[in-house]
Amino acid sequence: MPEKRPAIVLIGFMGAGKTTGARMVAGALRARMVDTDKRIEKHVGMTIPQYFGRHGEASFREVEEHITLEVLDRADGDVVSLGGGTLQSAKVREALRAHIVVLLQVSLPTAWRRAKRSSRPLAKDKGAFEARYHERQATYEAVADVILPEVDRQLLRPAIPVIQSVKEAKGAQLLWAHTDSGGYPVWLRPGLLRDLPPWPLPETSRRIAVTDENVAEHHAGRVPGLAGLIEFPAGEAHKTLATCEAVWGAMIQQGATRSDHVVAIGGGVVGDLAGFVAATFQRGLPVVQVPTTLVAQVDSAYGGKTGVDLPAAKNYVGAYHQPAAVMVDPDALETLPREELAAGYAEVVKTALIAGGALWEQVSSGAPVDPLTVMRCARTKLQVVADDERDGGRRQVLNLGHTIGHAIETVTDYRRYRHGEAVGLGLLAALRLSGQDALRDQVSGLLANAGLPTTMDAAVDVDEVHEATAKDKKRLGSAPVPFVVVREPGDVRFGQQLAAKDVRRAVAELAG
Template sequence: METLQVALGRRSYPIHIGGGLLEQAEELLRPLGVGRWVIVCDDTVAALYGAPLARRTGWPLVTFPAGEGSKSLEEYDRLCRRLVQLGLTRSDGIVALGGGVTGDLAGFAAATLLRGVALVQAPTTLLAQVDSAVGGKTGLDLPEGKNLLGCFYQPRMVLADTVCLATLPRRQLACGMAEVIKYGCIADEELLTRLEQQEPDWPRIIRRCLACKAALVAQDERDEGPRRLLNFGHTFGHAMEALGGGRYTHGECVAAGMMEMLRWQTAHGSDQTAMLARLGALLERYDLPRKLDDLPEAAWRQYLLRDKKRSGGEMTIAVLERPGHGVLWSVTPEELLEETRWM
């Protein structure tokens, strides 16, 4: 087991990375001094990991339907009512066991129920292990867009059990690889090179990605400055995901969103032709798309105008200065809509 630290003063917390951590969960969580834990996971993860963890520990298990559609007010209401019915108190806590949807939904419930209870993130997907489980972002979707309802709420601990990656379908593994590639693009060219030349070493990859994320969160917990570099590919990607009607995974949309941002940069005086070729080849290596089709122009234009990263008349976007080095630009939505070539 390897351990990283997210340095946030009194709210600092450890990230444990290694195989078999779920089997050690009761022991690892004991020092947190929480009265009782409740496991929250989707029905797919329940069969694989939730039910075995509940049997070992005696902790109650609450499930919800798998899929992005569960990041809704309706499912949030059902989850909170079930937790209340189980007698959850402010001295108890929630273990969010699963992927990004679980972390968002269970994390938002932990942040708001009883004005806040302890939260442990136990990510089981590559995407969650390298990104979404760390940093405190929780949220729900609205019909108007992704993650429009949410808050920052840091966990007390993160358990990234690499054994869980063995049960991921190939498409979900590729989904997480999009976020791994993003880290390489914005902060770690050596990681990009390794991904191009070697088969993935999961513990090493997760550690490198989370070391980057932990450092950015420590600098900028509330996503007002350098942490926004992590949004590379997400400005266009979130619009694609929202408008894709469930046809594309988050990672597929981020992959296409990174390519689209490089095209946009090239059209606006920052030539990324070489990086477009390099990134395109890397995406292809890991079964990720360079571009997504069938997106209605009027709808994605309106979505970008509602982007939650917009402040007044401008929005901050993450772009690449060179491989392994991202920077932030401030642009107007109208500038961002120029030279987009999704259609």
């Protein structure tokens, strides 16, 4: 008898759209779709709310476990939708190891809006609903082989072939990145570069690595099958059009064509510059991002923003160019100097403030950055980009701390501060401008404990920094540059117009 094929099992909180998603996946694969809630109702001869009312939750969980284990044992390539609380069973979690588990993200507001209109027995009390939502997230994350963003489930069809390849990825977790320009896989696992998952492009497409001289020594040799290697000097000061011209020339010398692709191996500078080179060389080559710094793994490698700096302002020349894939190996961070890890930590704090919830709880406790932190930051960034690819709205929250941070980098010629160090200072200014004094003190402590500066050097001119904020690329027309402010962790607002005197005061405070 042939070996049974693993099922694709959809999990997630109430209102995540698991049944709808399962129908879509099953239809695309021409597979059988099984909804365990429907099976339970058939087994007990009544609706789930009726059973809950007559027998209570404990009895329901026993029936749910029995039916789910039976469905998983008999599955042969099926697509299965599980109830939101099914993973409370240790036996179910163990049985899922033989299958491909797909977590459908859903925000708390969306989940509550959908659930409160239904007859779900656990959607009566909003406070209890919210507590249950937060309690279950860690279990979902731990079990999931795949995490899909909260978008129209029909838009996730391109992810299905990649989902089917998960068992070939040898334990790597797949985060699917959706954008209007197209989706791409993000593979994440410690040790990933020692044993890569399926490469996203055919073998006939040559891999041409672009990296900096520091990264090349540690990581360039860890990506197999490279047909070429192009290096440039390390540091933000070299993220320029002159460096791009040198890389373009090297690609011509190496005979690169549109059938080839760029592999960007490095941190934020490498990812931005190599992505821009790929976006513009012969009007566009694919790029695979291999982030090797914390700032790149938690933020800059995702979302397709590429570009270089001009002397007058940061990231003034660039293009949106989504990667073909992102390969994330947290083990690569072991080669980073302490200062570089600290610089990346500022982006972790920024992302946690945007996300709130479990990520903020984890980061605000002072816990060290681990693969779970990296994954949660990536999830946050990918969901924001899925909502708004090109900065037309919500994506602007990712600029939290960056308006003043970029200004500090600009007036110091990109040489005095690492990007993350400047962003950390910008975060403190943004929190003061948000009126979040206690939160500013808390973040200041987190940054200081990580070895990041919380004040500017005396030589940095406050007025120059203030003036440089007006040149931020987010400024539109004659209106002042908009700022991002924090109401509370998880509630971050973009497009806020602030008085010039308040902005200058926040910058001046950084001068000590």
